[in-house]
Amino acid sequence: MQAESFFSDHVKKALTNDPPGEWMPDVPKACIPLHSGYPNPALVPDKELKEAASRLLDEERDLPLHYMGSPRPAVLKKQIQKRLAVRGIHCRDDELIVTSGACQAIDLAARVFLDEQTAAAVEAPAYMEALEIFKNYTPHMMSVPADQEGLQTETLALMLEERKRKGLVLPRLLYTIPAFQNPAGTVMSAKRRTRLLQLAETYDFLILEDDAYGELGFTDIPPPLKAMDQNGRVLYAGSLSKVIAPGMRIGWIAGNASFIKALSWFKKDLDHPFSQAVTAVYLEQTNVEERLAALREAYRSKRDVLLAALEQYLPESASWNVPDGGYFVWVRVPGADTSALLARALSSGVSYVPGKYFFLNQKDGAEYLRLSFSYAGKAAIKEGVQKLGRLLENEV
């Protein structure tokens, strides 16, 4: 029996034409985890979630442990709608579904909108998990360069026009993280946001906006694309992973009711009443604005430690952005091969994510690396960058 012969056509194509990219090696526990996009352990509300779970089960007994029956998943949906309203996004119940994190939201959108006759457009660099998801559904991927102001909309316009002229497949979905992008930490400018929405209208594509970091800004930034969307072209994905805890697996996708209906129909893992209800009780007991203010302050201060250490320890030739929110600093070291260097970094006790993982073509990004200021403590951040600086001095 040849196992592969049983795979469906699209799985065969996904696995042969576009095999899974190479992934980060395991990071030894002793390493200073500058690779990690996890929230800071001290900022994860484990005690409060413990109390929420206890209170929930005391109050509701078996209700949140069935498929349905607890009122709390509906409460969570209202709480999410309330958060979205603060971001300028107003959605009805049939315009929102709760998902298992933003990743499931991206996967559902890929499944519902992409096929081999369509293309997906992504930023370069892009969130690596999203790249892998889209490659499961279409071999046609457009990688659109981004800079300090985010996705380069004029370059996108030229690329679209060229594809149209050549009769190539046009994108049906463009995926972007306009606020504190992963990995680049950048924010898309207001002008480019307006232009991107125009291009979506002109070239008839949908925008999948991932706003996982949107509430973690240290300064004011333009409103989400979804808040500016007049034509229902934006699907808005979000998550509580970066502001509460990723292990609860709470995300969502908001959009046009017809889209949400189709996404729901293909979401076959059913609801997750226990984790949703625990999260709802936690949110009932929490002043979210105060929590967000504390998170912003804590992460801003950790960012400053990382930036100061980069200034102090990195070679003269290295450069980086100054992110105004989120978790990440994107560093360029001209002449370096950050992928080749990783093994030595890990053995000297510091980790990072090599740039290549964030590009469709893993030959790109060799001079880049992603550092995170979210997970490690301040002293560890400083020590980690010092180790990294020593390695890079020998490299360039």
Added chain:
Amino acid sequence: MQAESFFSDHVKKALTNDPPGEWMPDVPKACIPLHSGYPNPALVPDKELKEAASRLLDEERDLPLHYMGSPRPAVLKKQIQKRLAVRGIHCRDDELIVTSGACQAIDLAARVFLDEQTAAAVEAPAYMEALEIFKNYTPHMMSVPADQEGLQTETLALMLEERKRKGLVLPRLLYTIPAFQNPAGTVMSAKRRTRLLQLAETYDFLILEDDAYGELGFTDIPPPLKAMDQNGRVLYAGSLSKVIAPGMRIGWIAGNASFIKALSWFKKDLDHPFSQAVTAVYLEQTNVEERLAALREAYRSKRDVLLAALEQYLPESASWNVPDGGYFVWVRVPGADTSALLARALSSGVSYVPGKYFFLNQKDGAEYLRLSFSYAGKAAIKEGVQKLGRLLENEV
């Protein structure tokens, strides 16, 4: 903007060729819930799960609240492997993935193995959620009659031979619940199990075995298909929903490592560390054999109440199976239209699931209804059947 024009080819086809079937109307809260496939509230371990959540977060703090880091999801996997070994199924780590319930396992298998050039075979009657899942991936469905000994393998052999002769698409995947089937409550006989495995070999298809009720037998039954599988043709799905609590969303799929690798690649909701870790702690603290023995005793006794009430209150012409495990009794009332009758049943305070929902063609099954002895209490079961009996007396 025409929302539907953005759907991928296979979504368009799924929604137009095979639109979602009709579903159960909402059941008023006051109804005696004989429709419900939920576990009995008194048998859901809410106190123990509360203690498990507290102990987990006391011991591990933020670890189970990140994407990864808690040792408990790996512990859960070992606990599942131990349970499977009791059922005669021995699988390595790379032959098993934990899913969000058996439903996600079925959906992943459908996604990885089915396309429009393949067929899916199901039992008649079949678990309704599985029907909807398969219809999302292929328009070619084979509905194989089942009786008291489960799926009729000789009829299947004739159907396969006929399809082959006619040049019709043959099934790539056959879905079955051989132990205490939903809805029929039946067990596939040992002889038919052997025959089904032979047919899979002859006609080169895979078997997706759903064993959600396998540990809830009141008598000994033949081993699972997977335990008899010499050729790696069986994918074995299971769940803790029926023996612990569905709200935790813990299921799995075991099979050939190449299959498991592909299924994992298309599982993009990431792991669910919190619910998995809570469940692992609960299982560490629980004597599972004792718990299962207590569940079997409790459900056997509730089954007896349901059967006695059917004997007492249902019209002479009605007939039903005597299930030796699981949650369900499948009742036939010659001449009845159980779908048309439902509204009156609900307004007289009792619910059931009309037979039609369990058939590919919803024109079938009009004389059947599914009753559950799992959720309602004993007095309610008796009262519910009395109400149902009164309605049916007027009907037939």
